[in-house]
Amino acid sequence: MNISKRNLVVAATAAALALLCLGLYVQGVRSEAATARQTALRSYGGEQAQVLVAQRDLLPGETLAPDNASMQTWVSDLLPKAALTDAAAGFGQNVSTLILANEPITQAKLGSEHAALNVPDGMVAMSIPVETVNAVGGQIRPGQLVNLHAIGETQVNLIADRIMILAASNAVGSESGTSAGELNWLSLAVRPELVDRLLGVVRDQRISITLPGQGVIEEEVKSGGATPGPLAAQ
Numbered sequence: 628m629n630i631s632k633r634n635l636v637v638a639a640t641a642a643a644l645a646l647l648c649l650g651l652y653v654q655g656v657r658s659e660a661a662t663a664r665q666t667a668l669r670s671y672g673g674e675q676a677q678v679l680v681a682q683r684d685l686l687p688g689e690t691l692a693p694d695n696a697s698m699q700t701w702v703s704d705l706l707p708k709a710a711l712t713d714a715a716a717g718f719g720q721n722v723s724t725l726i727l728a729n730e731p732i733t734q735a736k737l738g739s740e741h742a743a744l745n746v747p748d749g750m751v752a753m754s755i756p757v758e759t760v761n762a763v764g765g766q767i768r769p770g771q772l773v774n775l776h777a778i779g780e781t782q783v784n785l786i787a788d789r790i791m792i793l794a795a796s797n798a799v800g801s802e803s804g805t806s807a808g809e810l811n812w813l814s815l816a817v818r819p820e821l822v823d824r825l826l827g828v829v830r831d832q833r834i835s836i837t838l839p840g841q842g843v844i845e846e847e848v849k850s851g852g853a854t855p856g857p858l859a860a861q
Contacts, residue, residue: 750816765810
């Protein structure tokens with residue numbers, strides 16, 4: 628065997644030994660981590676339970692599966708209400724709001740992203756695209772009354788006032804309705820005969836949303852100085 632072949636054999640053997648050592652090290656670290664976890668759990672005392680836990684950050688729309696969630700042991704007193712104790716009950720469901728890595732998964736954060744809308748009698752629900760910067764920085768929530776302005780190349784026009792918000796993209800799936808995030812659509816309540824007109828405006832121009840204070844709305848109604856815009860829901 629010449630020197631070059633001998634060096635190649637030595638290098639290959641060294642690489643194999645290095646990989647073996649690395650594998651043993653990783654296995655040891657995992658074993659130590661598992662032991663430390665069990666020790667920490669025992670130190671809390673109390674009853675323990677197996678629950679479904681996120682292995683990484685899970686975004687709305689993702690589907691729970693064995694590659695992103697697993698069953699882990701937790702102290703029952705530290706678990707959130709309605710944490711899933713059966714993996715089969717969670718796998719296949721869609722995430723409806725952000726779940727952080729190592730967070731126990733609850734049913735409240737799963738399911739359809741779109742809750743049923745409560746559309747007022749005589750109104751039609753419709754959605755329009757919006758931009759966060761043109762919608763009060765995204766601080767729009769269901770139940771609010773807003774004004775809609777059309778932004779053209781040379782002018783801005785009020786096209787509807789006191790429009791009721793039925794749903795907002797940054798509030799969908801949130802348990803509290805106060806989730807932060809980019810706002811890209813709003814669902815509105817409008818009269819049926821005005822849907823086509825509003826869609827035409829949305830198609831040709833950008834929309835800006837303003838949010839009047841409750842005192843402003845009440846004062847305008849009392850004084851009679853404000854009348855609903857041509858597309859107003861009320």
